[in-house]
């Protein structure tokens with residue numbers, strides 16, 4: 105069969121970040137250390153493939169702490185948890201391991217410091233995302249307000265406009281967040297900014313990698329879960345550069361009619377999507393196209409986070 109040629113531009117960096125890698129290792133080490141089953145509160149990372157693999161190894165995912173039996177350990181997800189969750193675990197005498205990404209924990213500590221300084225926090229993020237719920241749960245109720253859009257920034261009602269600070273979710277769109285921050289700074293010139301960017305290195309690097317290949321691409325496939333914030337942002341970044349993009353969980357989700365016959369296809373993966381799924385997508389493309397693969401030039405990421413002492417000691 106004569107297959108049409110297809111140049112596949114693979115974005116780099118893509119896929120697993122240091123926080124996801126660490127969270128998965130924590131569940132694996134907890135299974136080794138404590139035996140099966142190990143309970144995990146919420147999806148450890150937003151990827152069904154990763155969860156299924158850990159389930160097979162003996163992890164049980166639950167929504168809330170009360171579903172964890174008293175005699176089994178529980179791991180908290182990479183997105184972070186409200187303070188009440190470890191407090192309840194402690195109260196019940198549960199063994200728990202916190203897999204919150206250190207970059208999310210950094211935002212938690214900043215939130216606590218700002219409240220101690222007597223400031224009200226405007227938090228830029230997406231309602232209902234576990235990271236937002238976790239960060240709100242670090243500070244007293246009423247001391248933090250969610251701002252999702254530029255319109256929210258223009259209309260949010262605050263007490264003292266000179267006693268404000270802002271923080272952000274780690275997995276936001278770099279461009280959208282800059283516009284929201286501008287709107288906040290215009291309205292509240294004395295608002296305190298975080299000491300360093302809260303959007304994490306992995307989120308901004310993956311968005312920059314999409315921007316770098318987009319001008320050469322006719323279409324883009326983003327591999328990631330539909331509830332993965334950073335993966336959704338990658339598809340948005342491509343679309344805004346006029347490159348039609350689809351977020352897919354794996355090869356089986358490729359919509360071949362939508363894909364059509366592009367000459368150049370961009371491929372990337374969100375921070376919780378394993379490289380195996382990228383290979384699976386490229387193998388599926390090879391069944392219909394004469395594929396030439398190119399990995400875009402990039403500076404490799406070297407970030408590695410330490411594992412919790414209780415698992416490596």
Ligand code: SF4
Nearest residue numbers: 121123124205274304
């Ligand atoms: S996306 Fe960023 S904040 Fe989230 S786990 Fe990865 S490194 Fe941590």
